[in-house]
Amino acid sequence: MSMIIYPLAFVGGFVIMSLELLGGRVLAPYFGSSIYVWGSIITIFMLSLSLGYLFGGQLSLRRPSLKRFGIIFLVAAVTLYPLVYLSEPAMVWIFARIEDPRYGSLLASAVLFIVPTVILGMISPYSVRLLVETTERAGHVAGRLYFMSTLGSALGTLATSFYFVLWFEMNTILVLLTGALVAMGMIALIAHSATATR
Amino acid sequence: MKQLLLTALVAACALSAMSADARVIHRERSLYSTILVDQRGSLICLQFSIRRDQRNQSCIDKRHPQEMVFTYTRMMMAGLLLNPDPERVLILGLGGGTLPMALAELYPDAKIDVVEIDPAVVTVAREFFDFEPTENMQVFTQDARVYTKRAGLRGETYDLIMLDAFNGDYIPEHLMTREYLEETQKLMAENAVVVANTFSISQLYHHESTTYQAVFGTFFNLTSAASANRIILASNMAAPSRSVLEQRAKALAPRLRKYSVQPEEYPRAMITKPDWDTSARVLTDQYSPANLLRGR
Numbered sequence: 001m002s003m004i005i006y007p008l009a010f011v012g013g014f015v016i017m018s019l020e021l022l023g024g025r026v027l028a029p030y031f032g033s034s035i036y037v038w039g040s041i042i043t044i045f046m047l048s049l050s051l052g053y054l055f056g057g058q059l060s061l062r063r064p065s066l067k068r069f070g071i072i073f074l075v076a077a078v079t080l081y082p083l084v085y086l087s088e089p090a091m092v093w094i095f096a097r098i099e100d101p102r103y104g105s106l107l108a109s110a111v112l113f114i115v116p117t118v119i120l121g122m123i124s125p126y127s128v129r130l131l132v133e134t135t136e137r138a139g140h141v142a143g144r145l146y147f148m149s150t151l152g153s154a155l156g157t158l159a160t161s162f163y164f165v166l167w168f169e170m171n172t173i174l175v176l177l178t179g180a181l182v183a184m185g186m187i188a189l190i191a192h193s194a195t196a197t198r
Numbered sequence: 199m200k201q202l203l204l205t206a207l208v209a210a211c212a213l214s215a216m217s218a219d220a221r222v223i224h225r226e227r228s229l230y231s232t233i234l235v236d237q238r239g240s241l242i243c244l245q246f247s248i249r250r251d252q253r254n255q256s257c258i259d260k261r262h263p264q265e266m267v268f269t270y271t272r273m274m275m276a277g278l279l280l281n282p283d284p285e286r287v288l289i290l291g292l293g294g295g296t297l298p299m300a301l302a303e304l305y306p307d308a309k310i311d312v313v314e315i316d317p318a319v320v321t322v323a324r325e326f327f328d329f330e331p332t333e334n335m336q337v338f339t340q341d342a343r344v345y346t347k348r349a350g351l352r353g354e355t356y357d358l359i360m361l362d363a364f365n366g367d368y369i370p371e372h373l374m375t376r377e378y379l380e381e382t383q384k385l386m387a388e389n390a391v392v393v394a395n396t397f398s399i400s401q402l403y404h405h406e407s408t409t410y411q412a413v414f415g416t417f418f419n420l421t422s423a424a425s426a427n428r429i430i431l432a433s434n435m436a437a438p439s440r441s442v443l444e445q446r447a448k449a450l451a452p453r454l455r456k457y458s459v460q461p462e463e464y465p466r467a468m469i470t471k472p473d474w475d476t477s478a479r480v481l482t483d484q485y486s487p488a489n490l491l492r493g494r
Contacts, residue, residue, distance in 0.1 A: 025483075028371070032341025034341050169484035
């Protein structure tokens with residue numbers, strides 16, 4: 001089980017920060033690269049993650065399984081992919097209605113990033129639930145999971161800002177992130193059916 | 199020749215002003231950079247970096263405040279050869295305010311809009327560089343891309359657009375894409391010209407060139423051995439011939455003398471033939487790693 005969940009948590013963390021970094025580039029053509037654009041993005045990501053933690057923990061109370069864990073990844077992928085098509089029209093719409101780039105960028109980040117980031121935030125608490133078997137090992141397991149997902153976040157940030165933006169278009173990166181989430185979701189589902197049939 | 203010597207002398211003064219014995223008279227951390235003002239003799243210079251070896255962004259010689267100390271600032275005035283009589287001017291990036299002050303003086307009736315992202319730069323320009331908006335001048339503290347987009351929606355147009363926003367350590371990548379240039383194009387009146395102060399070295403040179411070419415077609419490239427900058431002069435009209443440029447330069451020369459700008463030098467240095475890798479990928483909002491390309 002842990003052989004699967006740690007890598008999945010890693011990918012979850014990777015995608016979150018890669019997406020956050022892309023967020024700044026998505027917004028820049030409409031709202032600039034002023035300090036408040038980054039302020040908006042970070043605010044929305046933190047807010048979404050906090051909600052995701054809450055919902056993920058809540059979800060883990062009801063019959064936790066690898067299958068449901070995998071479904072979180074697939075739902076995240078499904079909510080992430082539309083950004084490829086929706087970012088432009090959404091920002092055009094907001095730009096035309098909100099003059100102040102502070103609130104414009106805040107609303108744009110909310111519209112574009114809240115849903116996928118809330119879902120991605122659910123991964124961490126849910127993986128803790130799947131891995132913790134005894135109370136005395138709970139902290140140990142949680143620590144390792146935070147390690148993996150935050151390490152993923154660090155590498156997601158680095159890879160995106162140093163290399164991905166140099167190699168790929170933004171939409172290509174979004175597709176790759178979606179693909180990674182789908183792959184992780186499928187792995188979880190396959191592992192679930194494998195353990196169920198054994 | 200005498201003019202040339204004088205220019206060289208001024209440049210030498212500017213260079214020596216960068217040495218360590220310049221006295222820092224103002225240091226400020228703004229939202230976007232570290233602003234440093236130093237003084238050496240009558241020369242006051244503005245820098246946007248903590249590293250003292252960084253080239254100065256803008257200088258003013260208090261004894262000859264109208265003189266343009268830097269080669270690239272003078273080169274930007276070559277835009278007037280493509281449109282000698284601008285009525286509406288847009289300047290993106292304030293620096294010490296050298297360009298807007300000179301243009302306001304040359305064209306007192308022109309409406310000049312200046313866009314500067316950093317409010318601290320506006321304050322410093324006023325305090326140390328004699329920048330003072332005239333009656334026909336407006337300063338907008340805003341991101342240049344946002345300003346451009348909004349002005350486009352309002353249907354505003356300009357005859358001369360000067361892009362001088364690439365001065366700090368970090369290049370604003372959203373000001374270097376095809377989409378941005380297309381938005382700028384929307385602001386251009388029929389005979390308008392865009393003058394951009396950009397980079398002459400690194401991979402960025404090639405990518406930026408193909409991007410401007412994708413939007414404007416043929417453009418003038420103005421480089422100088424005395425400067426690491428290159429000036430792009432683009433318009434939607436057919437490029438005027440060398441002899442037309444030379445005539446205009448001659449006519450403008452007396453008025454530009456006091457800024458130490460010698461427009462007669464520019465026509466022969468304004469090249470339209472590509473000297474870049476024309477296969478370099480065009481920069482777009484989707485693909486714009488300008489800062490990474492600069493390091494290559």
